[in-house]
Amino acid sequence: MAKWTPTHEAPEPLEGPVVATIIGGTLLWFVLFLVQLPFYGWFADHDHTWWLWTCLAGAGLGLIGIWYVRGRDAALKRAAAAEGAPPTG
Secondary structure, three states: OOOOOOOOOOEEEEEEEHHHHHHHHHHHHHHHHHHHHHHHHHHOOOOOOOOHHHHHHHHHHHHHHHHHHHHHHHHHHHHHHHHHOOOOO
């Protein structure tokens, strides 16, 4: 089998409001958890409690995502500032 090689350059990654997007998604997961919480009895009766725990896990992973993208955003800003700064030494 021959190795596949791309015939064109990969496009530049899309940059947008990444931090705001992750915060919005995290809030959405947490709101979904809170909305379903009063119906815990129904979920338990029908063996669907995993729906609640999935929403809570999404919110928890979103908190990790917020921490990650804020650090990434700060590193990108530091790198851009270092490029524009005159060399020292």
